[in-house]
Amino acid sequence: MYELQLSKALAVEGLSENDIFDALEKPKESKMGDICLPCFKFARTMRIAPPMIANKLQPYVAGLDFVERAEVAGGYLNIFFDRNFMAKNLEASLALGENVGKSDEGAGKTICIDYSSVNIAKPFHIGHLSTTVIGGALYRIFEHLGYRVVGINHLGDWGTQFGKLIVATCKWSSLEEVASKDEYFLNSLYVRYHREVEEHPEMDDEARAWFKRIEDGDSEATAYFNVFKDVTMRAVGKVYDRLRIKFDSYAGESFYNDKMDACLDILKAKNLLVESEGAQVVKLDDYNMPPCLLVKADGATLYATRDIAAVYYRKQTYDFDKCLYVVAYQQNLHFKQLFQVLKLMDFAGADDMEHIAFGMVSMEDGAMSTRSGRVIWLQDVLDKAVEKALKIIEEKNPDSKDKLAIAESVGVGAVVFSALWNNRIKDIVFSFDKVLNFDGETAPYVQYTYARCASALRKGGEPDLCNMDLAAITDDEGYEVIKSVLSFCDSVRQAGKLREPCYVTRHVVDLAEKFNRFYIGHRIVVEDAAVRNARLLLTKSVANVIKTGLSLLGISAPEEM
């Protein structure tokens, strides 16, 4: 708790706030303080022995209002919090209810977040899980921190796949049939196309011709395009609803068809566009990057061209302070090139662009490929997780009335949580058993703890905030819970600052663990009114933080499990 304040206070002697934040630790025993700072890591840069560093830093914390005392022990600075101060803070936290952790640090600032950005007429597969849920979590976290957030789904709704699909539809189906069927059917046409084109390469010429007709606005081709888009969006929308994801804009690649020329003009005026084998590129040799291809020899524009147009449009429309792209690390080069080109163009927001990269998700049993058809659809993963959750709930709580709704919440929550547990950049190997383990670092574990709190509050009745006497909490387990409740706001801020939702994910698990330790050792609803009220208040504060934390992550918290 108070990590951010401590990090600020200790950012002295050449140490940065982040150095301190990352180094702060929970001591193994409570006699070593509520939080401690091991100073060993700093010895190299500061060129003095760790105990000397601890000594040097001690005066900087001793004066903070929430600090009772700070002791140097070897290379450690052990910090003890003032319990009266904590009690006051807990009161304030309880008064916030589910607004706990909110702040106004972002007031007056706008953040655009480009996330999910699925490709139309291609499957919404497990590979899109991370961008969708990390983007959704960042959206809510920034909102919680007071920013105006604009969520943008930069749909991949342009490209030769549309031509291919028209060829496939004409050959093996019809517009009416595709319109009446689902995304799986559409994908089967795509897969068949790629199988048959091996033997009939002329199909690719046909596909190119069809795509050209779409580009030219031909009405027949456009009718196909619209049907493909409708079928995909219907399917994708269902997944978004389940994942609690929303967008403020669905302006996809095709939206920029008429907005690229203006950008190309700027590039030309600045002499940045050069011809290379008939194509137009921006040279980036000076920055150790291959050229950024913007117009092909046949006049077709590219992904990067649309991205440049999109940036200008976003700046003009939303006047963003930051523009974030939640996109897999495979596109590192694309974004480095894009940001460099924007700098060369003297684009006003060039320094406010950020690529929020993340690792890959693979299934325990291997990878996937769209073309061969061995695709793992996100919808199927959610269905399977819900089905498995239902089985577990039927065993644990056969009398529950809302089994289906609870299973949906637990199953989907488990999948979402798994993509938000680690630092973004880590690759994930997805396993149903792991994410649904009720005793692991999982959504069900946290949801179960919330339901446990809710049940205690039903039994004990609403606690009386006006009569809070935290002196009735005398044990360390209780204080560990209070500390975790109070430091929730730090984790939300840190999550925003580093664009890492995992700080929130880790926090709710940590709090659940601490509460469960308290719960096992103490009855909540006891005879003594003061003790009962204090324990109920503690329980209530835990419920608030877990519910809010999960909801920032896009996960619901059933009242019963």
Ligand code: ARG
């Ligand atoms: N549709 C792209 C893909 O699936 C991601 C788009 C990301 N956003 C962007 N503005 N480039 O790879």
